[in-house]
Amino acid sequence: MSTLTWTPDAPGELLPGWRAADVAAADAARLATGVDLMAVAAHALAGRCAALLRERAGGVSGRAVVLLVGPGNNGGDALLAGASLRRRGAGVTALLLADRAHEGGVAGLRAAGGRVIRPHPDDEADLHHAADLVRDADLVVDGVLGIGARGAVRGAAHDLLERVALRGGAVVACDLPSGLDPDTGALSGPVLPADVTVTFGAAKAGLLLPRGRHVVGELVVVDLGLEEHLPDPALHLVRDGGAPDLPGPHVAVRWPRPWRDADKYARGVLGVAAGDDRYPGAAVLACSAAAASGVGMVRYVPADGRAAAVDPVGPLVLRAVPELLVQPLADVGRVQAWVVGPGVSEPDDPRVRHVLEEADEPAVVDAGALQAAARLTREGTLRRPDRLLLTPHRGELERVAGVLGLERREDAVDTARDVVARTGAVVLLKGADTVVLTPEGRTTVVPGGPPWLATAGAGDVLAGVAGALLAAGTAPGRAATLAAHVHAVAAHRASRGGPLHAALVADEVRGVVADALGARVPGEGLASGGAPVLWDDGARD
Numbered sequence: 001m002s003t004l005t006w007t008p009d010a011p012g013e014l015l016p017g018w019r020a021a022d023v024a025a026a027d028a029a030r031l032a033t034g035v036d037l038m039a040v041a042a043h044a045l046a047g048r049c050a051a052l053l054r055e056r057a058g059g060v061s062g063r064a065v066v067l068l069v070g071p072g073n074n075g076g077d078a079l080l081a082g083a084s085l086r087r088r089g090a091g092v093t094a095l096l097l098a099d100r101a102h103e104g105g106v107a108g109l110r111a112a113g114g115r116v117i118r119p120h121p122d123d124e125a126d127l128h129h130a131a132d133l134v135r136d137a138d139l140v141v142d143g144v145l146g147i148g149a150r151g152a153v154r155g156a157a158h159d160l161l162e163r164v165a166l167r168g169g170a171v172v173a174c175d176l177p178s179g180l181d182p183d184t185g186a187l188s189g190p191v192l193p194a195d196v197t198v199t200f201g202a203a204k205a206g207l208l209l210p211r212g213r214h215v216v217g218e219l220v221v222v223d224l225g226l227e228e229h230l231p232d233p234a235l236h237l238v239r240d241g242g243a244p245d246l247p248g249p250h251v252a253v254r255w256p257r258p259w260r261d262a263d264k265y266a267r268g269v270l271g272v273a274a275g276d277d278r279y280p281g282a283a284v285l286a287c288s289a290a291a292a293s294g295v296g297m298v299r300y301v302p303a304d305g306r307a308a309a310v311d312p313v314g315p316l317v318l319r320a321v322p323e324l325l326v327q328p329l330a331d332v333g334r335v336q337a338w339v340v341g342p343g344v345s346e347p348d349d350p351r352v353r354h355v356l357e358e359a360d361e362p363a364v365v366d367a368g369a370l371q372a373a374a375r376l377t378r379e380g381t382l383r384r385p386d387r388l389l390l391t392p393h394r395g396e397l398e399r400v401a402g403v404l405g406l407e408r409r410e411d412a413v414d415t416a417r418d419v420v421a422r423t424g425a426v427v428l429l430k431g432a433d434t435v436v437l438t439p440e441g442r443t444t445v446v447p448g449g450p451p452w453l454a455t456a457g458a459g460d461v462l463a464g465v466a467g468a469l470l471a472a473g474t475a476p477g478r479a480a481t482l483a484a485h486v487h488a489v490a491a492h493r494a495s496r497g498g499p500l501h502a503a504l505v506a507d508e509v510r511g512v513v514a515d516a517l518g519a520r521v522p523g524e525g526l527a528s529g530g531a532p533v534l535w536d537d538g539a540r541d
């Protein structure tokens, strides 16, 4: 489960993240204006450390603080923050874990009365003593590596982190948890999971990506006035409503609402080409979730062009959603969007061919239709890929990449980016967290549901929610982000810490959307406001 939270007053529906090189360049440009950025950073770091000490240890004065100090400016930040904590009465010990350390920082800490120790990397007794200091500390500040890091932590810092990785006390990471790659979030070597990460100038992308997010704890972004020096962010993270079971302002602002005099057709009609004799439940789940998401009408299209009267799946779907229409492919009425693939086991299912090669409407392409989309891309006959939202999990993504002949990548997000570039479609990559990537280059991370959501049929529910949004005219990238977020929040509600099954998630969707639409949007009064909202299809996120 995600542990990353924002400081409560952080503005915005989405938290942007930047590449380390872009932040470093912005730092440099800002430094050139004569601002002492390190002083600002260290002051903010000390403030958050003091607050955490008050929360966890009942005060600052007399409490034991240990600084883990690496060779660069990251260590410098930690040392200067330590000096400030020492002036507030804490006992502060710096462990210098590299062959050099920020000189001004060391001098500052010494001047404030702090202790400075340099454990010898090859001396067992030294490392043992250092590990004891870390274990006994009320607070540890991780200032080993920041955005200058390359790979796993090396040397004495590595040995020490390995010994103390499972300690129980409070940890504040300076800029980022050392060992976390600031661009990809990959963790290498021992990493001390932080209770709070105080990051400087701008959130680094790796802090927001699935692999990194879980060691970041609460994320505090310290304003260093970098805005005008930063390029477009590398990615965005969707914010929840303050708890995992509360929808965030993103939904309140962007979920499509009906006009006052809307009729069912204007609301959007969704065609669901899902389920067959082997997987009838997928059709039930996708249709139920679509209905719960506020679609105007669902047309369920059975397998093999069967008429409703002889299709065995139709009655099951009708029992769950009595208001939908069962219509064979040959007779299906107009739709504004499709869901194709959930529970489709035949590679040559005519429903898949129709949606991918003949239709013009936007479509969620899931499960049994994904490989066909890849094959048609290769053959050059995939129709209008810009209307498509592909929703693979990791295994499906690998298979899609294989059919496309793409080079193997270590990180699934990189593979997904390659698939987007090759197909021209939006990709929603499922997993513990969800990542949405668009052909325009936008990457959005959606915090996931509880691990209980890793259950059969959960993806069919997601496809139904996303399909309903497409039918209402929401652009594929935005629909993907909204659907993944509502799905995750619904799963948290269905689980309440315990097991769930997919149909329960579909049941929660309606309440999540209703809560989101009734929610107050910061600075904008009531989100729903009583007035109709026009949804622009051009928006990309």
Ligand SMILES: NC(=O)C1=CN([C@@H]2O[C@H](COP(=O)(O)OP(=O)(O)OC[C@H]3O[C@@H](n4cnc5c(N)ncnc54)[C@H](OP(=O)(O)O)[C@@H]3O)[C@@H](O)[C@H]2O)[C@@H](O)CC1
Pocket (backbone or CB within 6 Å): 024, 027, 028, 031, 037, 038, 041, 070, 071, 072, 073, 074, 075, 077, 144, 145, 146, 147, 148, 149, 150, 151, 152, 153, 154, 155, 174, 175, 200
């Ligand atoms: N710029 C600014 O204006 C501001 C910057 N600020 C702060 O500065 C931080 C960036 O500082 P930085 O550039 O000195 O890099 P940092 O991460 O401290 O150390 C890198 C050094 O470590 C070494 N090293 C690398 N990998 C290693 C490994 N795996 N294991 C062991 N060692 C490794 C490598 O040395 P090398 O191995 O190359 O000799 C390199 O020299 C930033 O995160 C923020 O906290 C703030 O004060 C705000 C203003």
Ligand SMILES: Nc1ncnc2c1ncn2[C@@H]1O[C@H](COP(=O)(O)OP(=O)(O)O)[C@@H](O)[C@H]1O
Pocket (backbone or CB within 6 Å): 367, 393, 429, 430, 431, 432, 433, 434, 448, 449, 450, 451, 452, 453, 454, 455, 456, 457, 458, 459, 460, 461, 462, 487
């Ligand atoms: N470890 C996990 N924690 C939280 N959510 C998960 C985890 N693993 C998968 N999920 C989510 O569960 C759903 C599973 O979808 P999918 O694999 O397509 O299932 P199915 O095909 O059976 O419907 C996705 O929404 C995915 O993001």
Ligand SMILES: [K+]
Pocket (backbone or CB within 6 Å): 074, 142, 143, 144, 145, 146, 173, 174, 175, 176, 177, 178
């Ligand atoms: K650090």
